[in-house]
Amino acid sequence: MRISKSPWLLHYDGSSCNGCDIEVLATTAPRFDIERFGIINTGNPRHADIFLCTGGVNSQNQDVVRQIYDQMPDPKVVLACGICACDGGIFKDCYNILGGTDTVIPVDVYVPGCAVRPEALIDGVVKALKILDEKNEKMKRGEYRSLTSSEYAAKINGDVKEAGDSEGEEKTDA
Amino acid sequence: MAAKRSVIPFGPQHPVLPEPIHIDLITEDEKVVEAVPSIGFVHRGLEQLVTKKDFGEMVYVAERICGICSFGHGYGYVKTIEHIMGIEPTDRARYIRTLLFELSRMHSHILWLGLMADAFGFESLFMETWRLREKILDMLESATGGRVIFSIIRIGGLRKDVPDDILKGFIPELEKVVEGIKSCEKVFLSDPAVLSRLKGVGYLSKEDAINLGCEGPFLRASGVDWDNRMRGYAAYPSVDFDIITSNDGDSYARCYVRIQEIYQSAAIIRQCIEKMPQEGIYVPIKGFPNGEHMTVIEQPRGGACYYVQASGKKFIERMRVRTPTFANIPALVKTLQGCDVSDVPILVVTIDPCISCTER
Numbered sequence: 453m454r455i456s457k458s459p460w461l462l463h464y465d466g467s468s469c470n471g472c473d474i475e476v477l478a479t480t481a482p483r484f485d486i487e488r489f490g491i492i493n494t495g496n497p498r499h500a501d502i503f504l505c506t507g508g509v510n511s512q513n514q515d516v517v518r519q520i521y522d523q524m525p526d527p528k529v530v531l532a533c534g535i536c537a538c539d540g541g542i543f544k545d546c547y548n549i550l551g552g553t554d555t556v557i558p559v560d561v562y563v564p565g566c567a568v569r570p571e572a573l574i575d576g577v578v579k580a581l582k583i584l585d586e587k588n589e590k591m592k593r594g595e596y597r598s599l600t601s602s603e604y605a606a607k608i609n610g611d612v613k614e615a616g617d618s619e620g621e622e623k624t625d626a
Numbered sequence: 627m628a629a630k631r632s633v634i635p636f637g638p639q640h641p642v643l644p645e646p647i648h649i650d651l652i653t654e655d656e657k658v659v660e661a662v663p664s665i666g667f668v669h670r671g672l673e674q675l676v677t678k679k680d681f682g683e684m685v686y687v688a689e690r691i692c693g694i695c696s697f698g699h700g701y702g703y704v705k706t707i708e709h710i711m712g713i714e715p716t717d718r719a720r721y722i723r724t725l726l727f728e729l730s731r732m733h734s735h736i737l738w739l740g741l742m743a744d745a746f747g748f749e750s751l752f753m754e755t756w757r758l759r760e761k762i763l764d765m766l767e768s769a770t771g772g773r774v775i776f777s778i779i780r781i782g783g784l785r786k787d788v789p790d791d792i793l794k795g796f797i798p799e800l801e802k803v804v805e806g807i808k809s810c811e812k813v814f815l816s817d818p819a820v821l822s823r824l825k826g827v828g829y830l831s832k833e834d835a836i837n838l839g840c841e842g843p844f845l846r847a848s849g850v851d852w853d854n855r856m857r858g859y860a861a862y863p864s865v866d867f868d869i870i871t872s873n874d875g876d877s878y879a880r881c882y883v884r885i886q887e888i889y890q891s892a893a894i895i896r897q898c899i900e901k902m903p904q905e906g907i908y909v910p911i912k913g914f915p916n917g918e919h920m921t922v923i924e925q926p927r928g929g930a931c932y933y934v935q936a937s938g939k940k941f942i943e944r945m946r947v948r949t950p951t952f953a954n955i956p957a958l959v960k961t962l963q964g965c966d967v968s969d970v971p972i973l974v975v976t977i978d979p980c981i982s983c984t985e986r
């Protein structure tokens with residue numbers, strides 16, 4: 453793995469129970485200290501390379517998650533943290549939950565667990581670094597550009613209906 | 627001449643917030659004149675899960691109302707069901723529950739101290755408090771197997787026993803934590819730079835605190851001695867503790883109250899370990915709950931109410947939770963009026979907002 457730059461993290465709560473959020477924060481705190489890999493937790497999407505999304509995505513939050521994803525510069529990697537973010541978890545049957553993070557944005561690494569353990573998160577982030585590197589290489593050769601959230605919605609529209617934008621533009625070409 | 631009004635959006639994605647909440651700050655120059663919160667970013671609708679999960683499985687759902695006070699939520703739900711079914715948990719179960727509850731309170735308050743330090747921009751203090759918090763999480767993990775979500779509680783008692791030697795081992799650990807907090811306390815309560823960010827910021831009078839229906843440390847920091855633990859549930863009637871209050875009503879007072887409560891929780895845990903009864907941890911349950919009941923317990927953030935309505939079936943009819951953050955939001959909006967824009971993160975953090983509890 454050749455990472456020439458220190459990747460920065462961005463964390464957002466899709467609609468989790470908080471358990472995974474504090475574990476994400478604990479990962480940056482001294483015991484697990486992800487910062488020793490040069491990874492910093494930032495609050496600004498435009499500075500971030502790795503997006504840690506916790507919790508399933510609910511109706512009100514879907515646009516925020518999309519926006520954050522779109523604001524991040526290429527190359528970017530998305531981590532679904534916790535079983536809720538992977539597929540909805542215990543809240544899958546709730547009326548306000550659309551599903552896991554991958555119902556609205558493309559996900560690269562799935563880190564299960566309820567709550568996700570910091571060790572697992574670090575492992576996920578290390579995997580993400582590799583993917584980031586690959587994307588970077590491909591981008592340099594001009595072979596790769598990550599999907600925007602609306603392109604992604606159009607792509608999965610065939611099988612996941614509710615992932616379409618609320619405006620409904622992408623739904624038409626399904 | 628009146629200054630021009632402008633609207634500054636705060637959140638939902640904001641570095642100081644681990645959770646999304648959105649507040650529209652209407653400002654005149656640097657002063658906030660009005661704050662309009664809008665919520666719903668973490669609403670999952672889990673109360674409706676009662677139609678899909680039976681009353682035993684709902685314990686897990688209740689625990690996942692919030693990951694910080696997860697034990698308390700599980701306990702509140704279980705206590706309500708136990709009352710409906712007329713179950714009296716064994717003494718050992720009551721003591722272990724109290725102990726775990728207080729450990730959760732300590733971890734929640736220490737977490738809050740860290741977030742507070744982060745809000746006023748003291749990064750190393752944040753790291754130090756979170757380092758101390760890991761000790762508490764270690765204790766919780768050795769007792770229950772989980773770091774933030776425990777699933778050790780069940781209707782009728784506990785899922786597994788916590789051996790006495792593990793409990794005994796908590797006492798020296800707690801001492802270390804208390805020592806660590808004592809050294810942090812010096813910074814929180816007497817460092818001039820920190821004081822300048824806390825003293826007199828976000829004052830809330832006693833009358834306002836009562837009229838706006840505040841809860842928990844936020845209420846006690848305004849001089850009201852109200853603590854739901856005094857209602858006497860679990861093993862609280864058999865342990866010694868006082869209500870901690872402060873009369874200042876500002877952010878400093880809220881900090882003070884929470885720090886003192888950490889020491890107090892440690893003392894309660896010590897008493898629980900010393901008095902720990904030796905007998906079973908589980909009473910078998912028969913049949914399904916039938917009836918309705920409402921319970922109030924004291925969560926780290928204040929009083930939380932649990933309501934359950936059941937009709938003798940496997941699935942209960944209705945579960946409802948009123949959480950302390952919900953009660954504290956009106957007071958937050960009140961303290962935000964007239965504050966400086968730079969104090970907004972501190973004020974939002976001082977109510978110790980738990981958005982996932984509030985919106986469920």
Ligand code: SF4
Nearest residue numbers: 468469471534536566
């Ligand atoms: S995976 Fe578990 S701990 Fe994480 S957000 Fe979901 S319910 Fe909470």
